[in-house]
Amino acid sequence: MIENMNKAVKGFLLGLVLIAAVLVPACRSKKAPPPPKVAPTETTSSVPNVPVTATETRVANPPDFVQTQTTPQVTTETLPTDIEELNRVAVTRGYLQDAFYGYDEAALSSDAQAALTASANWLKKNPQYNLLIEGHCDERGTEQYNLALGDRRANSAKEYIVALGVDGSRIRTVSYGEERPFDPGHDDAAWAKNRRAHLVIAGR
């Protein structure tokens, strides 16, 4: 049995070698040295990080945004008068972007800073609106401590927006703790969505 199998395998391998012998010279005749295959794959795998670095530089430099603001404002865009509709539009067009947090954290990640920077820019262009920042937590903590944690999250977002030049008297905060989750699920994806500072236009 084994002998037979060995024979079969040997035969198969011999076949492969023969095919290779035919193919390799054919390749060579077209292109002289085949480039090492490892190097290019490594380069491409490091490429996707570029947008993240770009975002980080922008955030670390708030004055840049004050400058970009000097370019003519987008006044052609009409904003809905109904406040609920306005809030919907603000989300879909990215005028206001929520900040997301790590577990039991109120510190702002670079993504959260980018979201708040975009929101601050829109608020500066539209000084007629006031903002309510809601602090939210995932369900994995306790109700009472999470109310306090949500307060800290909402205020960390407020401080950042104020530091970017938005008048603090336009912004109020409230903490809902884990009372009003955005995603009712009980997994990591749902929890990540529920740890946020939610920005709401609260009227003129």
Added chain:
Amino acid sequence: MTLAALLIANSLLAQTQVRPEITKQQATTIVRVAVPRPEGVPLEAVENAFFAPLTRDLAASGVFAIAAIPPNVPPNADLAKAANADFVLSLRFRQEEQDYVLAARLLDTTGVTQFGKGYRGVAVALSRMAHMLANDLVREMTGKAGIFLSQIAFASDRTGHFEIWLMDWDGSNQRQITNHRALAILPSWSPDNDRLVYTLFTGGRSEMYIINRRGGGRIHVQTALGLNTSATFSPISNEIAFVGSVSGNPDIYIVRDDSSNLRRLTTSYSIESTPEWSPNGRQISFTSGRSGTPQIYIMDAEGTNVQRLSFEGEWNDDATWSPTGEEIAYTSRVNGRFQIRIANVITKQSRIVAGEGSNEQPAWSPDGRWIAFQSNRSGRWQIYRMRTDGTDLMQLTFEGENKDPDWSKKAE
């Protein structure tokens, strides 16, 4: 008109002196009592409203065990003997217009009345009558009244919004006392059992309100701070401890119930939350993130002399003192799930009262024998009750989601 006004209890007989055999039974032995059906009215008239809660109370009292009743024996001393019981509880009703008038007698095996009392009330007061009788029988045996008239406050969303609700200790008589149609949570009883303080979210703000147990007399406690959560009445004064926040720094504050004399007790930059007074009002427990994770601490009511109580579990909260002040129950995360933990205040030794699902927000009964808490073991938050060793578990709520239980401070 309150139920209390509808119901009059009077001493049926000159109270017999407590006999030696009862004194002996005060220790730990369970008293076996036979409770035959009430006489004098059709059973249907009093079965659900009176007889069921009475037998439930006695069975859960930790003092009485209900003896099975043999058929065809009249409710007298012979029945006690036939049922191998220490006593027989004779219940005789008569109706006078709207009133149910009850004569309750506890007879021993020799036919001597050990306890006798009359009660009178309209039909809606029958369950209250049952709880009063059970309280009196427990007092007769132990010298301390039962807790069968105590109330559990909680938050329920069964109307579509979280509102403040009350229920009897056995889950019956559930009734809504706020109607904000917003988000009302975390009710806490006043020491006289007459008022509740809670947090209301409305108009993008969270504020403290006080309401009386009938749902009237609402007062807004103004602080000019954020949060206004975890409010709790002092057991000895008209002050309220709560969590207030300035610029995202939640701390423990105290304010009078007329919104005056606001002061701050904690000053650390970490998150402080969930204050609870010791029964003598001299100390306050709270949760702090100052060590890196939420842990339980105790301080004097002036904010001084802070000491850490919890060292096990990476997330602890919801501390609440037993009525004697010897123990603190709190929510403690163990292997990724929240469980009720009970710690000795002096030795700091603690034990887990294990249960299915996540179990949070413990609340002691006024006699310290029971803990109400919320659990998501059924898939939704519901309120349960258990003995402090985890036995005799009973689910109290079933409709909607129910949470934030707080047990009234006085037994009656």
